[in-house]
Amino acid sequence: MDLDARKKTILKAIIQTYLETGEPVGSRTISKYTDLNLSSATIRNEMSDLEEMGYILQPHTSAGRIPSDKGYRLYVDELMQEKEQEVTEIKELMIEKTDRLEKVLKQVVRVLASNTNYATLITGPAYHQTKLKFIQLSRVTETQVLAVIVAEGNLMKNQFIDLEEPIDDEQLLKLNLLLNTQLNGLTLGEISLEMIQRMKQQAGIHSQVISQVVDTVAEAIQGDEEDTPIYTSGATNIFKYPELADTARASQLISALEDKRELVDMLKETAPEEEDGSGTGIQIYIGKESPIQTMSDCSVVTASYDLGEGMKGTIGIIGPKRMDYENVVDNLKTLKVQLDSIFKKKDEPGT
Amino acid sequence: MDLDARKKTILKAIIQTYLETGEPVGSRTISKYTDLNLSSATIRNEMSDLEEMGYILQPHTSAGRIPSDKGYRLYVDELMQEKEQEVTEIKELMIEKTDRLEKVLKQVVRVLASNTNYATLITGPAYHQTKLKFIQLSRVTETQVLAVIVAEGNLMKNQFIDLEEPIDDEQLLKLNLLLNTQLNGLTLGEISLEMIQRMKQQAGIHSQVISQVVDTVAEAIQGDEEDTPIYTSGATNIFKYPELADTARASQLISALEDKRELVDMLKETAPEEEDGSGTGIQIYIGKESPIQTMSDCSVVTASYDLGEGMKGTIGIIGPKRMDYENVVDNLKTLKVQLDSIFKKKDEPGT
DNA sequence: ATTAGCACTCTATTTTGTTGAGTGCTAACA
DNA sequence: TGTTAGCACTCAACAAAATAGAGTGCTAAT
Numbered sequence: 001m002d003l004d005a006r007k008k009t010i011l012k013a014i015i016q017t018y019l020e021t022g023e024p025v026g027s028r029t030i031s032k033y034t035d036l037n038l039s040s041a042t043i044r045n046e047m048s049d050l051e052e053m054g055y056i057l058q059p060h061t062s063a064g065r066i067p068s069d070k071g072y073r074l075y076v077d078e079l080m081q082e083k084e085q086e087v088t089e090i091k092e093l094m095i096e097k098t099d100r101l102e103k104v105l106k107q108v109v110r111v112l113a114s115n116t117n118y119a120t121l122i123t124g125p126a127y128h129q130t131k132l133k134f135i136q137l138s139r140v141t142e143t144q145v146l147a148v149i150v151a152e153g154n155l156m157k158n159q160f161i162d163l164e165e166p167i168d169d170e171q172l173l174k175l176n177l178l179l180n181t182q183l184n185g186l187t188l189g190e191i192s193l194e195m196i197q198r199m200k201q202q203a204g205i206h207s208q209v210i211s212q213v214v215d216t217v218a219e220a221i222q223g224d225e226e227d228t229p230i231y232t233s234g235a236t237n238i239f240k241y242p243e244l245a246d247t248a249r250a251s252q253l254i255s256a257l258e259d260k261r262e263l264v265d266m267l268k269e270t271a272p273e274e275e276d277g278s279g280t281g282i283q284i285y286i287g288k289e290s291p292i293q294t295m296s297d298c299s300v301v302t303a304s305y306d307l308g309e310g311m312k313g314t315i316g317i318i319g320p321k322r323m324d325y326e327n328v329v330d331n332l333k334t335l336k337v338q339l340d341s342i343f344k345k346k347d348e349p350g351t
Numbered sequence: 352m353d354l355d356a357r358k359k360t361i362l363k364a365i366i367q368t369y370l371e372t373g374e375p376v377g378s379r380t381i382s383k384y385t386d387l388n389l390s391s392a393t394i395r396n397e398m399s400d401l402e403e404m405g406y407i408l409q410p411h412t413s414a415g416r417i418p419s420d421k422g423y424r425l426y427v428d429e430l431m432q433e434k435e436q437e438v439t440e441i442k443e444l445m446i447e448k449t450d451r452l453e454k455v456l457k458q459v460v461r462v463l464a465s466n467t468n469y470a471t472l473i474t475g476p477a478y479h480q481t482k483l484k485f486i487q488l489s490r491v492t493e494t495q496v497l498a499v500i501v502a503e504g505n506l507m508k509n510q511f512i513d514l515e516e517p518i519d520d521e522q523l524l525k526l527n528l529l530l531n532t533q534l535n536g537l538t539l540g541e542i543s544l545e546m547i548q549r550m551k552q553q554a555g556i557h558s559q560v561i562s563q564v565v566d567t568v569a570e571a572i573q574g575d576e577e578d579t580p581i582y583t584s585g586a587t588n589i590f591k592y593p594e595l596a597d598t599a600r601a602s603q604l605i606s607a608l609e610d611k612r613e614l615v616d617m618l619k620e621t622a623p624e625e626e627d628g629s630g631t632g633i634q635i636y637i638g639k640e641s642p643i644q645t646m647s648d649c650s651v652v653t654a655s656y657d658l659g660e661g662m663k664g665t666i667g668i669i670g671p672k673r674m675d676y677e678n679v680v681d682n683l684k685t686l687k688v689q690l691d692s693i694f695k696k697k698d699e700p701g702t
Numbered sequence: 703a704t705t706a707g708c709a710c711t712c713t714a715t716t717t718t719g720t721t722g723a724g725t726g727c728t729a730a731c732a
Numbered sequence: 733t734g735t736t737a738g739c740a741c742t743c744a745a746c747a748a749a750a751t752a753g754a755g756t757g758c759t760a761a762t
Binding site for chain 4: 024026027028040041044045047048058061062063064
């Protein structure tokens with residue numbers, strides 16, 4: 001038995017109907033829905049075949065059919081035709097003239113959540129892939145120094161350093177110079193202990209204080225791999241889909257979104273160079289395919305965006321398996337384009 | 352009819368039992384529970400009286416009684432005796448050697464949520480009450496300057512400034528000096544437009560660039576009243592209490608916690624100088640007393656903590672009306688003490 | 703190959719019955 | 733006069749039974 005054109009049409013109709021209603025769909029419905037002009041009986045036969053092939057299944061003997069994971073898979077891979085990009089004026093508006101990456105990301109995640117009605121999350125670029133742009137030490141009090149570390153894309157980190165003995169302005173100046181000349185342009189990942197060691201020696205003539213400062217700065221730079229920032233929004237959209245809304249499941253999902261830790265892994269896994277047919281790093285995980293166990297009743301769509309210079313972040317959208325894939329993919333695509341353009345512009349104003 | 356000692360004892364017993372079980376409590380239960388040695392019949396009579404007085408109510412004709420809001424009120428005001436402070440070693444451990452306020456707050460809110468099993472939130476101090484400690488402008492590129500603004504309590508704000516024309520080092524130095532001498536020690540609220548105006552004039556001789564910088568810094572300082580940072584944790588604890596866990600209610604509550612905006616108002620309302628009998632700014636809102644409508648099925652306990660110098664933040668705990676008030680109040684109290692001591696230490700290392 | 707018709711299945715909903723915790727009231731008791 | 737035992741009554745919660753209707757699979761006719 002093979003999957004001929006008619007079977008595909010019917011499968012597509014089943015899935016689309018199910019996406020809308022969330023209810024098992026029966027033969028009669030399809031017979032009206034399609035332009036094939038077939039009676040419900042014929043449809044029944046075909047559905048019976050489709051079920052045998054594993055694309056759909058019956059929740060119980062005398063209910064309609066719902067798509068299986070395999071069915072969804074086929075749908076997103078072959079059946080789903082992409083809508084042409086809608087005009088998305090709103091997004092343009094929301095994103096402009098925000099200065100700091102953080103704010104842009106928060107904005108984006110919010111827009112996505114409200115556009116799609118699914119739970120949404122976004123990560124900033126991983127710090128250790130980011131190039132260091134500039135370090136500034138300033139004295140706050142006699143024994144306290146503030147280190148501001150700025151990296152590509154206007155990422156920024158602050159760190160107070162409590163000194164054991166005071167440091168004078170001259171030393172501070174020298175240190176600033178040293179740090180900047182030595183580290184500028186390197187990615188945070190490239191800054192090794194060895195390098196720090198060398199710097200300490202170069203500066204070491206002066207005093208222990210300097211060594212302490214260098215240490216702290218090094219720590220600030222390196223100790224950051226852990227906390228890739230993640231922003232989430234629309235967690236409560238989950239309640240809009242009855243199949244996810246029972247307390248047990250919802251509780252799990254929401255707490256996963258709340259504490260964010262696990263999510264990092266999921267988003268990291270998004271194959272960064274995945275350039276499939278459609279030419280965009282958009283990845284769809286259906287049901288059990290999802291890397292996180294708690295989400296095996298959901299589908300997860302991820303996309304990576306590019307800030308240039310190897311800085312990449314990831315966007316994830318979490319919804320029921322009967323997610324409106326077309327809409328989501330569409331949204332992600334246009335967003336990607338916009339993000340890319342925003343940051344291209346930002347990074348090279350004149351170039 | 353008056354509320355004699357025995358009625359109080361019974362009421363207290365009813366409430367305490369209800370706090371534990373969450374089920375309506377019947378006369379028989381109480382007759383065993385108390386040391387009064389009364390039969391269930393007598394208790395019934397008393398309960399009948401209590402109901403008439405409005406302290407308890409029956410969900411339906413032949414169920415046990417549950418406390419009314421009025422009953423809870425009496426309980427927290429009079430009946431509840433406070434446990435002596437438990438040792439809270441964990442907290443000590445968790446809070447030490449975190450440097451930045453932000454991190455401390457995140458930690459605190461997490462600890463509280465896991466200690467109490469309720470949803471928890473905390474605000475940092477309102478910016479405009481905070482004293483400015485130090486401003487530092489540094490050049491990043493030819494036309495981009497980074498302003499770092501540090502306030503009391505190591506609160507910190509960064510702001511990039513894109514200039515229309517380059518600025519030279521000398522100007523930058525002057526500007527730094529000017530900003531610091533003029534603004535140092537003022538609260539962010541005190542920095543008025545007028546003051547900015549004056550500064551612009553003083554500097555205005557030099558160039559428009561300076562004016563632009565001053566403007567941006569001013570904006571950064573002032574435009575911040577809105578985003579008092581709020582951290583939340585344990586939102587999903589809500590699911591632990593059946594009376595809140597039905598999808599509709601839970602969805603409302605969680606989305607309130609998620610977008611945080613409304614919460615600010617609630618916490619602001621916490622009477623800041625409220626020094627009631629117990630001598631601590633702890634406030635309990637039961638049911639409809641809560642300032643936020645969506646929380647009329649909950650109780651909310653708020654406390655304000657003090658960082659000295661007029662900087663205050665607020666902590667809120669949200670749970671079911673049958674919240675374990677004693678435990679919550681206890682937790683908040685010890686936490687207050689600890690927070691206070693941390694920041695006292697931080698602010699005046701030698702004094 | 704398609705379709706109409708029909709018997710069958712199974713969930714969801716409604717209806718009815720049953721149980722048990724809890725009450726209010728009365729009458730007896732100390 | 734306050735307390736208690738006893739009893740009839742109420743009502744939510746649960747379980748069992750009845751009903752409805754959506755959908756299927758199969759067969760026979762087209």
